Amino acid sequence: MKKQLKFVVNGNPYDIWIEPRLLLVQVLRDELGLKGTHRACDEGCCCVCTVNIDGKAVKSCSVLAMQANGKEVTTIEGMKNGAELHPIQQAFVDNWAFQCGFCTSGQIMASNALLKENPTPTREEVQHAMDGHLCRCTGYNMINEAIRDAAGRLQAQKAQEKTK
């Protein structure tokens, strides 16, 4: 029997009826057509499917969609500001912090949550926060640099906004 799911995804409110057994990643990808969140292991071992729920990094394969009821979900599709890349996205591009790109959405969403909690992380702090993320391409160091570069950009942006 279907249940009502009311939540906000990337700023858009949704009111849909779904089978309660569905995972959040399934609803995002298959019901809402948001394919930017990828799936790689379906066991909570790789963090590729990471999204934000109320600003926190969450593995969308490890929560039921119904657990997002009443909450605000942000996926990779919600990061751009119109046509402009978010500073984290731009930092990833500028630092060659992806190769095949399949894990990148999850990396960026996790970074988004991390930098809200810790705006100026050290290399080790980034390593610790991102340790669950599987990447087979990059060797991780360039991702780490991109995240810290993004931290700097966000701090600069914040400082600029303060002076306005």
Add this chain to the structure above:
Amino acid sequence: MADTNYRCPCCRKISPDPHDLARHYLGQTDTKHKEWLKTKGHSYAQLITWQVTEFGNKGYDALAEVLEKEAPRVEA
């Protein structure tokens, strides 16, 4: 230059050197080549195992001895 060459007992390969012929021979995995070895009291599996597990050319050397005696000769 050798006066005679050796011909492979099972195909048209010709070589002046029984060792070189042995090398050719152990590269062939068809039934005909393997059966001929059996008639001479050798096993393909044993020869190739020697060749790929022991230092030296033990498999080729053993087969070269046989070919020197048994392989038909053709004029150079």
Add this chain to the structure above:
Amino acid sequence: MSEYSIIGKPTKNVDGPAKVSGEAVYTFDMTLPNMLYGKLLRSPYPHARIISIDTSEAEKLQGVKAVITGKDTPGGRYGLWRRFPELCDQTTLAMDKVRFIGDAVAAVAAVSTEIAEQALDFINVEYELLPAVFEPLEAIKDDAPLIHDDCSNNINITRHVEWGDVDEGFKNSDYVREDRFIYGNQATASTEVHNSLASYEKSTGRLTVWSSTQSPYYLQLGLSDALKMREGDIRVIKPHVGGGFGGKNSTMPDSLNAAVLSMKTGRPVKIVYNREEEFTCTERRTAMNMAVKLGLKKDGTIMAREVKLITDGGAYTALGPTALYLTGTYASLPYKIPNYRYDGLRAYTNKMWATSVRSFGATEAGFAFEAQMDRAAHDLGIDPIEIRRKNAMTPGYEAPGQYSVGSCGLSECIDKVEKRVKEKWTGLAEDEGVGYACFDYQCGGIFNWIDTPYAFSGAMVKVNIDGTVDLFTQASDIGQGTNTVSVMICAEELGVGIEDIRLHPADTATTPVDLGAWASRETMMNGNAIKEAAAEVKKILIRVARLKLAENIVYDFEAKNKRIYLAIRPERGFSYYDIVKDAIKENDGQALIGIGHYTPHRKGMVTPAWAFGCMASRVKVDREIGHVKVKEIIVAHDCGQPINPLGVRGQVEGSIHLGMGWGLCEEQPNDNGMILNPSFADYKVVRTRDMPQIELHEVLTYDPEGPFGAKESAEGAVAPTPASIANAIYQATGAEINSNTLKPEKVLNAIREAEKKKPAKR
């Protein structure tokens, strides 16, 4: 060489904005209207004859649209080593027997993945169990069960390489050592699982397949052979791919069965593996047993080397023979060996098959060679750097009848690493060691085992009236940055900006053949084809400019920054726009198209060029628990001329990551054909906290064979990583480890063995 506008400058990934915003489309993300979902039924047994398959109950399930078994497929045999038909040993589904746990025996198409999965349980297969064999030496015995009925002794392929007089070489050596090494399997474990979407058009008899593949052309050939269709009736499109690492070269049951199911149902069908299938039913790195003998003079000069190798091929051929061949080549590099012998054999076994995985052959050969060099250096009282320097490959070397070496910056790389280690790593802590390893890697392969009549890479460039460019290349970007390199090379040659080029990649219907992404071939081969195509158009544009300026024939023109101009008087020239328009007009209005191709010639049997390098790893060993921490890596690398330094760094660091995995933790233990850890929970990989800082230096050598002098950078740094780590452990503790992985219990046991022989600190 003149200053480049684009080559050698750090350049952002042309796919970057799409990849960071979730807009890049992978096969995994694709759907088509009316699409069905497919699933494969797999054998639970390693070796069995199929007596009967009853699909009637599965067909009755609501939502199931088709169920097929081997008899419903065209039954064509396919494989990658097409030059030898007997090695084309795979079919779409198992026909009469299954040969490994996971071999596909039936396929279902249904309206949802869940229903397709349920339907599998309703397919009844009656098997007659056959004795199975899992060890190569057992498999080649006369009384071993035959895995392929037409292949006696289960010997897939052998190889012998010999030059000089090895036995004489050993006789003349002052020091000879023999060692045996054992290597286990490694998974590719790409983040995007194998998946394909097939759409068959009954009205035209044409098939389109989108697939997560490393080679659209190879997939097209595999489909053609297996389905007995004309190549031209099959279109393969490669969307973005979430990693390959060698595991997506082969044509797989997902694409073949999606195609047959689409033919049967008249609807598009998509098959997506789950992660367990990805670990157990795809391809693995080749496991090997290697015996190596090395002879040196007492001053450390190598006199002779001998290598005996058995590889565990698994149930099918795939690209496994290439691993056998290349190990024989890499065991003779990167040091000069005047007398060399190699014997290798690949045996079939009843396991998931083994194939080409990143740096195949080089990693395994390198681990053994570098270990022997360190141990020989120790016994002879020679510095580990000195012994490498003394024997290092040099430019212009010829391995008789095998390969030649063009440019080679290995000595410079060794010097660089030595200098940096002395400067940076002063004062090692307790139980810390520094290990060295040199490396080399090829730029694509020459031996045409796929048996193609086509040039190995082709490209087409169309320059439009406004100076924009359409670049058509089938080269496969699977993350290594080939798309960006392609655009950079084209832009540099034509003198336009990267932003002016639209890339049309990896579609067999619209692009000339390229053999795909393997053995680091794309920059060299695809790059050369693109450069030639662009040069063809540039020639036309320069001719028009010359005529317009009416300059003396001795003066040269250049194309840069969207201008064609006199090299000695840059202010005399024309904008691209004007010249392109004139060129089109003077050629009867025909589009300006350039076509390029590349196949290596007169370069021996292996590769047109070699990249080289040297690596040092600083490692701390915990003697209590055997844990190994890689603290830092310094690597000097000769890739000729980096096209994109950002991309090169990415490839080197990615290689180091995979090398660390092979060396430290990636294992697939196997019990009677069953892989015991088919999940990321149990298949241990290197994560971000394990990664050391990496200091990378590029040594420029400019190889004339490569586009703008470039050589490979995608795989070379895999091999020296586990080798230098193992050597660092050896230097710190004396522990000799002759197998991967360097897991704690093994390191601990090796340390204890070493302590028995000599004092604790060396």
